[in-house]
Amino acid sequence: MKTTGRPYHHGSLPEKLVEHAVELLDEGGAEAVTVREVARRAGVSPAAPFRHFPDRAALMAAVAEAVMVDFGVVQLAAVRSAEALPFRALGTAFVHYALAHPHRFALLRTVLFAADRSPAIEEGHRAFTNAITDMIVAGQRRGELRRADPELIRIAAQALVYGLSQMFVDDYLDASRAETLINEVVDLFGLGVLASGRSVDA
Missing domain, CATH: 1.10.10.60 (Homeodomain-like)
Structure with a gap:
């Protein structure tokens, strides 16, 4: 800008x-x-x-809120434009966002793990997690995902993509291999949550 x-x-x-x-x-x-x-x-x-x-803290709170909105918009756009499994598209979009915006990812990590989230951050986080859970339930109803506690699937999926994102941001993993690793790790996780007979590319 x-x-x-x-x-x-x-x-x-x-x-x-x-x-x-x-x-x-x-x-x-x-x-x-x-x-x-x-x-x-x-x-x-x-x-x-x-x-x-x-003060600066108030400005940074507004920045965090703007970043959270942007993050949510990008993730949900990836889901809407997915040609295959929306759940897979969400996971890959999460890691790609962290790779493209490592400082935004670090800021989100800080505010989301804070003991006292601001009301706007709390509301945004709740809306995002609810949207993911609803997407999982819809996938189960379509027969794409196996029947399991949707909340548990969401937590496991978020833990996976969050951890993978952090490993790239910390340079623990080579960013030049990002595309391959993202696809392989997300697909491997998918084998555990897809309904029997489904393919990660379906």
Whole structure:
């Protein structure tokens, strides 16, 4: 994103500040996000952001919420456009997002594992997990997934893709092998949850 130097309308400034903060996050991680630099990129005074965000923590909370929304949109879009099993598409999209946006993934990990999630983060997380559970139930009804506790399948699947994502982000696994490893690991997991007679490519 590039700034134009034109003044923002008052109502759009908070969104622009968050956009620039996400840019900084992508470039250098959470530590790179400073209120002063966000203001500079937005073309406003260093004090202007504080009219919308009382401190850096409030700005970072808004950034985390924006990232969570983006993450959810990307995952659900992958499911809707899936040519085969939606459940498989979701797993691969999860890991691809972490690979494409490692700093966003790190921020989400921090806020989701926090003892006191913000109401917006809590609501977003609940909506996302409910959507996954509903997708699993729908897959079971179509005969794609075996009959088992949908919540347990969701937890196992999320643990798998979260762990695989973290291994790539930590450089424990070679990112150059990502496509092959993602497909093979997700397919191997699929053998355990697919209904009898189903193929991971079906």
